[in-house]
Amino acid sequence: MAEQRRQTGTAGAARTGRTRSGPGRVLIGVYLLFAIAASSRAGVQIATRFDEAPVAYLLSAFAAVVYLVAAAGLIRDGRTGRRIAYVCCTVELVGVLAIGAASIAVPAAFPDETVWSGFGSGYGYIPLVLPVIGLLWLRRTRAGGADAPDQLAPTS
Secondary structure (H helix, E strand, O other), rough: OOOHHHHHHHHHHHOOOOOOOOOHHHHHHHHHHHHHHHHHHHHHHHHHHHHHHHHHHHHHHHHHHHHHEEEEEEHHHHOOOHHHHHHHHHHHHHHHHHHHHHHHHHHEEEOOOOOHEEEEEEHOOHHHHHHHHHHHHHHOOEOOOOOOOOOOOOOO
């Protein structure tokens, strides 16, 4: 069975539901990178000038937590991990759309940028694309509709 898993590669990762295999590793890496970037930015902003734009800085801190928990869900895989990742990707998508629209419609409400302001323009719009890719990856890696990725059915 282990031999079968090694031979299937990335296509097998998609069939067996492994969120942390193949391209999932890159996705997890990007989520971890954004967790570090957003938490570093928020940490400095909160520590040095919180009174200037508390909502913006707290939103960046919230985004960092979402990125970290999404990565943890993708790493964990299984039913619980997948649910966590689905919720985080959905919250992230709604957040980047809502904060992005609000930051453009009412710029005075955001005196300083957040990770999600301008639809993630300060980060190359990756915050806008990342949850979509995450949701698509979760959909692609579900195992025949079941969330039991560690169970392979015998093929012979």
